[in-house]
Amino acid sequence: MKDPKPVSSAQQRFTFTRRNFFVGGVQAAFGLLLSGRMAYIAVAENDKYTLKAENNRVSLTLIPPRRGWFIDRYGKPIATNRADFRVDLIPDRIVDQSGTVATLRKLLNLSDDDVERINRELKQARGFQPVQVADGLDYDSYARVSVRLPELPGVSPRQGFSRFYPSGPAVGHLLGYVGVVSAEEYQESKNPLLITPGFKVGKDGLEKAFEQNLQGTAGAKRVEVTARGKIVRELATRPDTPGKPLRLTIDVDLHNYAARRLGRESGAVVVIDCLTGDILTMASMPSFDPNSFSDGIGVTEYKWLQQNRRIPLLNKALQGLYPPGSTLKPMVAIALLDLGIDPAETIFCNGGYTLGNRRFQCLGRHGTTNMADAIKVSCNTYFYTMGRRVGYDAIAPVARQLGLGQEYDLPFISQRYGTVPDSAWIKKKYSKNWSQADTLNATIGQGYVLTNPLQLALMSARIASGRMLTPAIVAAKRPVAAALPYAAEHLALVRDGMDRVVNAGGGTGVASRLPLDGITMAGKTGTAQVRGLGKGGGDAWKYRDHGLFVCFAPVNDPRYAAAVVIEHGVGGARAAAPVAKDVLTFLYDREKAMATLQTLESAWGGTPEERMARELSEYQISIGTTSQKTSDNDA
Template identity: 35%
Template structure:
């Protein structure tokens, strides 16, 4: 039998009321928490979130400074900044980089080298920094991309200044070049000073004077939209441009020096003896530094690196060669000053020299010998036997003592990177470096500038300038003056004297100069072919052996490969009575200093003394 169940309406009403109250309390609690959180956001954290909000629309951008310019002594520009456009990609804002590169290639030519450079830069730059995929775009390419820019988020055209070297190989080894900052340099530079800067000096003057040329970075606050494009500039602190450098270099003289080498390789340095100013500094062959500014291609770099002519090698400051007979005036002066010889005392040259109780013959370049010669004849005719005897009498210690003040064996301190110091051999040096004793025969060959003796063309030119000035050794310099931002005139760099060589007798120095004049004016002078009627030249020829000839062998130049022939050297200063220029020339594998190197020196001196455009 069915029995109906009655509902307890009172109980259900109480249960509903309790649930409603609980739900209301929970809602009120949650609402209170929400209100408290909103109050925290709006009141307590107001300043913090206001800053974050502003940062979403305001961006601080660095303003890279304009790099300083470089001029020669006559105002000819050697390094400048040219306006250009580059196509740049910001990886962080590109979703599909491969697709982007593929489509960009349909609009603008992008080579494999461009892609390799882009990938190399991408590997060590931060993702939010823009990276160039193409540089030096034409006006047509800029316009073509501008029409299609909306298709490529994260890609944009950037206007910039690109370093340019108008004289190319003429000044390459002196100026060096700038290049993109690499990973190693990022670890050493001050990041705040280089914010927004992509390039830095790699070698030469560009590196030595990097801090001066670079300038100081500026800043600007810009308002940007959701796409990251700048709407307006809010605040700006302009950058401070780098200083301009005015060099001692005469670019016209530099070009004459290079052209004078013809097809030969070598180096030449010309210095003003009164100031230490480097008037010309040539390393032949050279290269085009513009290739390195935005990243040289692998093919071009390999061609430079593997070339037998070594165009990247700066022979003027890094080439270390035996000075050969160009050292004889300095050793002759040491002999006079030390009282070992007199200028007029004659020695007999039979064509060879032998040490007491030794059978080995140290041969003269002239097989039949020079006969009776004094100091004047020995320098004018470059008699080796005279100097074998003089070197033996002086000994290696005294030789080194008299040569060192001229700067042999140490860096000149020139304001350029990469200089080497050469080698002035001495007893202590050999014991320390080779753990061997010094032998008498080594003293003899040092006396004619062979053996361990090594010098750079710059050292040789500096020593020649010191001789020309009567013993005042000035530090060679390339930068003559610096003009900083806001200064109306360039500020002259001081002339720095490194040493004043003590002189025992004025006549000794005069004797050496007269002997060097006989080199170019004497009937049997080894450089008599460059004698001229306009000014007198005091010079000295030299030959540096590339390999050692055995006792009974004969040197036959015409049968040797070019690279095995002797180096040709020549040093000179002029006018001899009031020197204004000192020159050192080395022609690699050139053979004879008088016929090969001396004419190059004369061409340089002619240009400077007879066609002076300063």
């Protein structure tokens, strides 16, 4: 607009019109710009913002799925879910931790142990991970906490389900337990379900192995909320899909009976179905109560379990390894027959066997003994002699064939498989040669031979059925197992020897004959040395010999096979065989078996639960719960 001459009014009008037009153009440009911007937000990015609006509007609370049940072979529940009330703490929202915990302690009558655990878990918890204060609460406790919520930020009471094991400690080792997801596990998957209060995963045993089957699908509660968090209305709630029940081969009544029958002893009972290989019972005692583990176990209780010399945290049926002792003799007899030894051939037992300048003891002076007698009276001398004649390298394959030292594809995280030694094994392991003494020891189930109770039961089942049964814990239809590669008359001969152990005069197990009409049990006792031969009795508990017993019944048509191991039970006939007798009796006559058990339990001081509770409280008193100093246990 640079103009040397004075500007006229008309020129100004012209300038105005032009500039007015320009202003109108700028306005139109803004109009287009705003339309474009709006189109971009509302149309191009519509999906993104629709989602954001929904995220604003809808607040989603996950409903933890109910865990699938464990049921036994007859459909009876082994692990279920119990409706209960629970109280959790959300660490992020707590204002005054010690005050809140103190108030909760008063309201819920928490023990020192609980408070300790809560404080420990609060210290370890990430901000988003709820810490359980208590579950399995009754309505009154729940209501007491609920009314005081306004003054207790971070406290979250709710209704839910918790895992319940009706059999308590009896199924501790079998099923394992469930627990809150650890911070590490959450970090791996970031699945928000994992940190939903009340959600638990399997931490051990079958609970852990079948986590995927049991978990189910979470439900979701959807509510419309305002910006200030006020709930406007409930939207459609998707219910949870409970996990599928898992049917086990276990007969839970028999299993519970076996666990209780073990009494104050430390040991295991395994019962196998001779037709299928199904594991009917796999009891290991003493045990822990999976209910208290699943509730978040207290420090004291955990420490008590850890310190107990009977190792309640060890599943003895699968993880306990024992020298099988004389329970191996029927197996050795099969090997001898297979190698051509005449069962009628006799050996003279004068109370032992001399190898070089070393004397190998027999437990008696059995005189002239053939194979069947040797099994009946458990004559070491016979087996020393015969074993030495054929050599252990010829016996070991039969031991393996019958299941010893073998690994089984069972869904348990931790199993130990034991040892069936031979000359190649000793060369590899200890770089030395197999000696005659090793043969003698191995022949009577001592020395390097180690088995777990499941393998012993399986050996018994294979001898009884004559089939290559494989053990199974999950119920399923399976093909009939192939026959063992041994002559039927050899197996019959050995089974007859086992029959005479229990049912013939002079047998080592006659005291444990079944108290039933028409049904008899065949078996074999075993006593496994813990320390030097002949010091089995007396002495401190932990130096006593293990008592073992393998058996099957009925003799004429074997249906059930079992193995019983009693740690430091002194002798198989004395400690293990009576347990086997009562367990097999239970299969045929429950009332009779229960009557026996009740008499025994009244002498022992109650059921395992009752005894555990009493021992725990004694322990708590002995260490003084009120002033306990506990280090951080990785419970």
